[in-house]
Amino acid sequence: MKLTKRLFLALAASTTIATLPIAAFADGWQPKRPIDFTIMAGAGGGADQIARFIQSVVEANDLTNRPLIPTNRGGGSGAESLLHLKDARDPDHTLLVTLNSFYTTPIRQEALGVDIETFTPIIMMGVDPFVLWVHKDSGITTFEDFVTKVKEMDGEFVMGGTGTGQEDSIVIAYMSGAYDLKIKYIPYDGGGAVAKDLAGKQIMATVNNPSEAKGFYESGDFVPLLAFSDERMDAYPDVPTLKEKGHDFSYYNQRAIVGAPGMSDEAAAYYREVFGKVYDSEKWQGYLVSESLSPLIMDEAETRAYWSRQVQNHRQLLSEMSN
Amino acid sequence: MEVISFLADGILLALEPINFALIILGVTVGLFIGAMPGLGSVNGVAILLPITFLVPPNSAIIFLAAIYYGAMYGGAISSVTLGIPGASTAVATTFDGRPLALQGRASLALVTAALASFVGGTVANVLFTLFAPVLASTALSFGPPEIFALMLLAFATFVGLGGDDIPKTVFSICLGLVLAAVGFDTISGEPRLVLFEIDGFMRGIGFIVLAIGVYGIGEMLWTIEQTRGEVTTTNPKMTAKGMASDAKEAMQRGWKGTTIGSLIGFFVGILPAAGATPGSLMSYGVAKMMSKTPEDYGNGSPDGVAAPEAANNSASTGSMLPMLTLGIPGSPTTAILLGGMVIWGLTPGPRLFLDETEFVWGLIGSFYISNIAALVINLAFIPLFVWMLRMPFTILAPLIFVLSIIGGFAASRSMHDLWLIVIFGIAAFFLRKFDYPLAPAVLAIVLGPIAEPTLRQSLLLSSGDPMIFFNRPIAGPITIVAIILILLPGLKFLRRKRAMAKN
Known part of the structure; x- marks a missing residue:
């Protein structure tokens, strides 16, 4: 039985390192168990990279008293993750790292019965231009x-x-x-x-x-x-935008963290504070620059308005595509 | 020779105390993660990635690469001792490793696997060191048609695998291909074959689920039924002398497979879409074809263990090549390593090799050291693994069942997959009773998800003209060889039938 024991020791050691110091939130809501950090794409893609980057910043700075457990649920172009969040048994401990299939998949697969506007906005970590x-x-x-x-x-x-x-x-x-x-x-x-x-x-x-x-x-x-950005990008100042060419179109991939529907306000506030710290960290700011992400800071109400605009835009774009 | 001095610097860097300690730790952790059915290097590397934030990037990548290495060695362990492939890269290792274990030669199988892995890794390291930039551009010339041709070749080398019953083999392959098609279709962007509208099928059916079901549950049920629980297969005595003689035997009877596996594994491994699994399967098939005694394969041939094991190690080094020279993942594990590089502040891509020489050559140097460390640690643990086999079957069987369930759950954290494992296990038991070979189904579920999209991408490229597989300089020859290999058993079969009719 040494085989499993060894493995579990190794795994246990890794979790211990992750959880050792207790975060400095004296009052208010705190997670009671490990946090389900679902990634809307497979291992190694853009969303996965960002999720693991965020996790590493959280752990390096001991921002949570329970570890984030990243799990890739990329199946069905993100449908798997959306259903996982929609049916989450413990919405206070269930988060999702998204990309734009957050908007497109529920439109393309209506049978899922997912309405993303019921989800809980946490934070927009940045938007990725094309x-x-x-x-x-x-x-x-x-x-x-x-x-x-x-x-x-x-x-x-x-x-x-x-x-x-x-x-x-x-x-x-x-x-x-x-x-x-x-x-x-x-x-x-x-x-x-x-x-x-x-x-x-x-x-x-x-x-x-x-x-x-x-x-x-x-x-x-x-x-x-x-x-395909709103303005010329800092990294490519000589590259024109489609907007300059006279077409009112810009398109970004959203790199956001979203909570499950029904997450309590206290929990949502806690996560906003944690990921707000990640966002402000030197590491993340450096990442925004090196990977050419644009900032898009929004509060909860603005995010909800942004979501409903995005859903409408995508509905229109997808229907134009199928014509 | 500039390369030699870079390499010497890299090896020195890998031998620095902290790096060396991380190599030992990484290889050991990897070995056990790899040995656990269901968990592979992807899980190990993903779980431990955030910890590497605590050490410098050089040490971090060396640690993760050591886990990757260790896991490649470890995959063979559960293939041999439990009969469950620890990872998709070790499927072919069960074909001969398991029979050897059942003959009481588990130690020979494990020693062969360890030595072949070592040779495979070393050959790949040398090729990598000398030819990295040239090989990178070769890898880029493999587009969808070339990858599909290669997959066709992989299937072709396995046509004879299921034995003489060609209809049942074809049935098994088709079953695997259908299961592989469940889930989401990238090309059309639509879900398909979502059986009974159960949401869990959106994700598709993973190799792990089928392999654990077939080998972990199905095989175990079959063994219990056959032997009524009285398995007296192994009575291995482990002594230093015994292992030395096993090592000698492994070298004598496994060198051919090792050579074939090392070379094929490396060249398939450097192709970004292919990776270690097709490499190890093709090596097994080719080794069998080139053998003077192909009938030994499947009944405990050391060559049959050596070929896939040399190949999967060689391929895992190979898959680092597109990662380091182009910034493109050659396998899911290297995809996570690339993510790590971004976290550590490096820019993966063609400039990495030139701009970050210390990082790159430190990693390459660590391959050599990790490979030696993995060999030594693996050999040291072999008595432990063989000892597990001495447990009474009444204890071992429930243990395998529990390991299967834990491993199946740990990989995806989904109850849906656990139910599938049980269902596949029971189905596999009955198929086995009716003499259906199951290995082809497992192969199909591994190769299908690579073959299908590349076939469709190729046909989109050519607007539906299948000649694209014949008139491209690399795809053409591979396709023709594959077709000849596919037709060969059929021709033999016809000739034999004609001969029988004459008599």
Whole structure:
């Protein structure tokens, strides 16, 4: 039986390290058991990376008296996580790290019966913009070149992206509609695979988040052509936005933490304070800069209003796509 | 030779007291996590990632890589002693490791696995050190059609696996493919085959669930029925002398499998979509094909243990290559390691290799040290693992059952998966009674989720033209070899039938 004992010792040791110092919240609500920190995507993706980053900041600064237990529930494009939160037996200890499938999945899969507006806003850690990338060997250097090239190829221009009916395909569909482009779209299961196939020139362009394409941008392999942000990005000051080109469209991936429906106000206040500290930490501020995330600070009421706007926008975008 | 001096610096860094201590700790933790059915290196690395915040990035990645290494060694342990693959990378190890254990040669199987893992890891380390940049660009030339061709080849090397009953083998493969298709379809973005509208199926059916059900529960029920609980398979005496002679035998009877596994494992491992599991399965298939005595495979051939074990270690080093040179994960575990690098303030990508030489070469240096540490620690624990087998079956059987349930739950923390494990276990018991081979179903659930999307992506690329698998310079030859291999057993079968008809 030494086998299991050893393993459990190792696991126990890791939890002990995580829980040793008691957090300094003298009064008010405190978690009574480990906190379910559900991640809306699989291991290794953008949401997963952020969740584990946040967890590491929480633990390094002893911000909670009970550990966060990250669990990947990426199944069904996030449907699994949404159901997990909707049916959470202990809403005070159930949190979700989201991406935009938070909006799209309930719209695309109405049978789930998930209404995200019943969920509890905790904090928006930042929003992740989208950028149009091509390989340097394509010879394309501006967005105008890109449009000309796509039109020349008449349906043979290949772009890759994550999934169908998700962020990447929404952005590509909007761009195609606005410029009357015919693009062959290949869905992948993650941003890393998309970037890899652009680096290997299996596909011709992507709309990766900057964090996914940054390594290849720095090595000079990827060329950014257009940002789908509201304003020009600090990291890419020479890259124009779609808005400058006269189309009122911007699109971001939300990196937020959300509580289960029915979470008590006290618990929500506790988590807002904890993650507010994470947000203000030097580590997170550094992460926002290095990964080109934009800040989007909102209180509870503003978040709720933001959610209902996002749901409407996505409903419209998705219905335009299917036409 | 610039590389040699970089490597020497890296090895020195890995030998610094804190790093060396972390290597020993990491390998040991990894070994036990890997040995636990259901838990693999992904779980170990993910659980321990936040702790690494306490040490410098160099030490952190060395620790996590040591866990990864240890887990690759550990996977073989439950494959041999319990007959349950500890991780998908160790499925092929059960094919011959389990029979050896049942013949009372568990120690030979474990020693073979340890030595083959060591050789596989070392070969991969050397190739990695010398050719990293060249190999990185090769990895990029594998797009969806190339990966699909490779998966076809992996299936092809296994056509003969289920024995002579081809219809039952095909049935088993199809069963696995259908189970693999449950859940969410990335290409269309729609849920599919959500059986009985149970939400748990949204996630799909993982390899772990099927493998634990089939091997942990089904196999155990079968053994109980066959032997009425009186299993007297093993009476191993563990002595230093015995292990030395096992080591000698392992080298004599396992070198061929080790060689094949080391090379195939590495080259499959460096391809970002493929990874260690297809690498170890293909190595087993190829070793069997190239063997003079293929009939030994499946009945306890040391080569059959050596090939997949050399391959999974070699591939796990290989999968570090796209991670370090391109910033692309070669496996789920390396995906988490990449996340770690971001936490530690590094930028993964093509510049990492040039800008962060100390970090990169410290890690590469640690591969060499971890590999030696894993060999020594693993050999030291073999008597313990073999001793477990000496427990009366009436104790071992419930223990396996409990381990299966804990492992199955720990991986996903979901009751849904536990019910599936039990159902699959009972179904596997009956299929086994009707002589259906189950290994092909397990293979299909591992390879299906790679093969299906790449097939569909390829056909989207070519607008539906299947010639894309033949007219690309890398995909073409692989597809043709795969098709020949698939047709071969059929031709043999026809020839034999014709010969029988003549008589």
